[in-house]
Amino acid sequence: MIKVSNLTKKFGSHTSLNNVSIEFDKNDYVALMGPNGAGKTTLIRSIMGYYHPNAGEVTIKGLNPIKNRTKVLDAISFVPQLPPPIKLNLDELIQYIQTSSNVERDLIMHYANEMKLDIKNNLYKSFFKLSGGMKQKMLIAISLAKNSEIIIYDEPTANLDPKARDDFYRLLKENEKEKISLFVTHRLDEVKDIVNRQVYMDLGEIVSDDRVQN
């Protein structure tokens, strides 16, 4: 469903992805690992069509994510490493997601509650004024409610306390059916029970790609 073929992405003279080829299919639950600067975020941003490659291509369900941005992003739930600076308050944000991505408000509220985000008392607070962990919880609630075929989490638990991490992984386990899940992570121990594939990158290349039992 996700096909990355001979992808090269450079920033100036720096090669962030060097001729990368990899495929992800339904029921692949992947830990994408590697040292800082290995190219993990560049790879997932390329999958979402944020970057024009220098060579090679990406297709998602046969579609080029740059040319078919809206359609491709519709199939993806993405939680970034750093929450975006959204000025909307939570109520407005939920309304926006409801209309733009056809996600049920009640379902977002449900997952926010499951993540122990006190959404009722923060409904009229700007997203960007929430704490780092609260932002992450809100983005996770939206991503779970969207229930996409592809979920991509770029270090989603970085700001979460241990209890919230447990809640997150419990909810993911409950939701894991017939999807592709990509977790960019430095903490294999956290995700090893929910992944069945471990991909390791270094210096812009895939250095190992192992199927594992979860």
Ligand SMILES: Nc1ncnc2c1ncn2[C@@H]1O[C@H](COP(=O)(O)OP(=O)(O)OP(=O)(O)O)[C@@H](O)[C@H]1O
């Ligand atoms: N927008 C950009 N402009 C210039 N250079 C970039 C850009 N994005 C990434 N890079 C460079 O590409 C390389 C790979 O970065 P990337 O963010 O993909 O690494 P990463 O594996 O996700 O690292 P980390 O674990 O630190 O998040 C780095 O050298 C980085 O400086």
